[in-house]
Amino acid sequence: MLVNNFDHGISSGSKSINESVNGSHDFTIRGYSLAKGMGAGKYISSDTFTVGGYDWAIYFYPDGKNLEDNSMYVSVFIALASDGTDVRALFELTLLDQSGKGKHKVHSHFDRALESGPYTLKYRGSMWGYKRFFRRVSLETSDYLKDDCLSMHCTVGVVRNRVEGPKHFTISIPPSDMGQNLKFLLESETGCDIVFRIGQETFKAHKLILAARSPVFRAQFFGLVGNPNMDQVELKDIEPSIFKAMLVFIYSDTFPEAEESTTTGSMSSIYTASTNMIQHLLAAADRFGLDRLKQLCEAKLCEEVNTETVATTLSLADQHRCAQLKAICLKFAAANLGGAC
Numbered sequence: 218m219l220v221n222n223f224d225h226g227i228s229s230g231s232k233s234i235n236e237s238v239n240g241s242h243d244f245t246i247r248g249y250s251l252a253k254g255m256g257a258g259k260y261i262s263s264d265t266f267t268v269g270g271y272d273w274a275i276y277f278y279p280d281g282k283n284l285e286d287n288s289m290y291v292s293v294f295i296a297l298a299s300d301g302t303d304v305r306a307l308f309e310l311t312l313l314d315q316s317g318k319g320k321h322k323v324h325s326h327f328d329r330a331l332e333s334g335p336y337t338l339k340y341r342g343s344m345w346g347y348k349r350f351f352r353r354v355s356l357e358t359s360d361y362l363k364d365d366c367l368s369m370h371c372t373v374g375v376v377r378n379r380v381e382g383p384k385h386f387t388i389s390i391p392p393s394d395m396g397q398n399l400k401f402l403l404e405s406e407t408g409c410d411i412v413f414r415i416g417q418e419t420f421k422a423h424k425l426i427l428a429a430r431s432p433v434f435r436a437q438f439f440g441l442v443g444n445p446n447m448d449q450v451e452l453k454d455i456e457p458s459i460f461k462a463m464l465v466f467i468y469s470d471t472f473p474e475a476e477e478s479t480t481t482g483s484m485s486s487i488y489t490a491s492t493n494m495i496q497h498l499l500a501a502a503d504r505f506g507l508d509r510l511k512q513l514c515e516a517k518l519c520e521e522v523n524t525e526t527v528a529t530t531l532s533l534a535d536q537h538r539c540a541q542l543k544a545i546c547l548k549f550a551a552a553n554l555g556g557a558c
Contacts, residue, residue, distance in 0.1 A: 232381040237307055237335075237374035240268030244275045246367040252277075257284035265298045269306070269375025272299035277369075282348050291353055294346030295371055297338045305335040307374035308345050315368065316360035322351065327374065335376045396469035399426065403468045411438075412449045418457040422464060430467045432506040455504075459497045466502075466510050472517075473498075492518065492526045496533050503537045515542045522549045 244263040246252065252261055260282075263275040278292035295308050312322040324347060326336060336345050356362060402408065402423065409421035424445070427434035437443050437450075452460065462473035499514035501507075518530055519542055531546035533539070 230383055233378060234381060235376060235378050237376050238269040239372060239374040240266065241370060241372045242266040242273070242275065244277075244369045244371060246277060246369075247365065249279070249362060249365050249367050251365075252279040255280055257281050257288060260292075260294075263371075268373040269377065271297060271301050271304055271375060273371075273373050274298040275310075275369065275371050276344065276346070277367075279353075289353060290349040291351050291356060292346065292348045293350040293369070294344040295373065296344040297341055300341050301338070302340060304338045304343075305376040306338065306345075307335050307376070309372040310346065310350075311370040311372075312351065312361050313368040313370060314360050315363040315366075318360065320360070321370075322361065324350070327372075335374075396471060399468040400465065402426075403464060410448065413460065414449060414451045415453075415455060415457045415460055420457075420460060420464060427467060430507065434505065455501055456497060459494070459501050462494070462498055463501050463505065463507070463510070466507065470509075472510075472513050492521050492530070495521070496526075496529060499533060499537060499539070511537070511539075515539045518542055519545045522546055524553060527554070 242263065246261060255261075257280050258278070259280065260276040260278045262277075265272045265274050267273070274296050276292075276294045276296055278294075281288050281290050282292035282294070293310055293312075295310065297304055307327045309323065309325040309327055311324075314320045314322075326345065338345070351361075361367060406421045409423055411422050411424045411427070413420045413422065424434070424438045428438050429435075435443075438445055438447070465471075465473040495514050495517050499511055499518065502511035502514060515534075518534075522530060522545055527546050527549050531543060531550070534543035534546060
């Protein structure tokens, strides 16, 4: 009798991961006309740049790389400029249209990666590129040449392989509580060194935290004409509730929700009051350079456009350069108010 003693109780696994490490370099040639006449095989080189642990350079041949093959063309190549063997990489060369039309001339190896795979460079000095990159006569009458200047953008993606084995541990990582801790400092007034006076109300805060979050506060406290020793600031043209909401965001990096106690009445009036608060908060965010808060307000206002608020929201969007919010308001007005608001 044949007995199978093969143990199926132990198994393992691993993953082979192929990925590219990408980097780019811009190369500009000024005085193109002075480079002509160097002779076939003579090139102008960019500075070396590093991608994926290897040095690279762009070679531009104004009279072509080979006289017999392409004397009528300019040649462009990307060369491995450091020691390495069998370096596998993907490449893209772009000749930039300087007319502003965006019609760049792109030669991309990235697009053909599924068909042919990465290009292998065997040793230092190995190159990838085009002998007939562009016909010289056409180049000199094109929008790629402006004020005797050419500009190119080069992208290199070095292919790497790594193996991931099974993880033999599981550690639960708690979410960040930095915002909660900083908010506690604000609420407990621990270590506060600045007092803001807004009407009859005062708010204590920390100059370093405000300066880290807002370029306006940074300039006010620590800029060339700032005063790091000031201990009081009086603010006008802002409501205390709005300033408090802005402080909450500065410390916690979360959007301050409107307190239920601030709104009473019908659902419609609550909805309008919430929108009004966000409108004022957007203006404050723009005033103090809080771009993330400004975008959060813009996103929420986009969701809350209605017939009662569209006019004020549109005016706000125009004043504070909120292009998406302005477009939403105009679209809503055209659909619901006959194009007038």
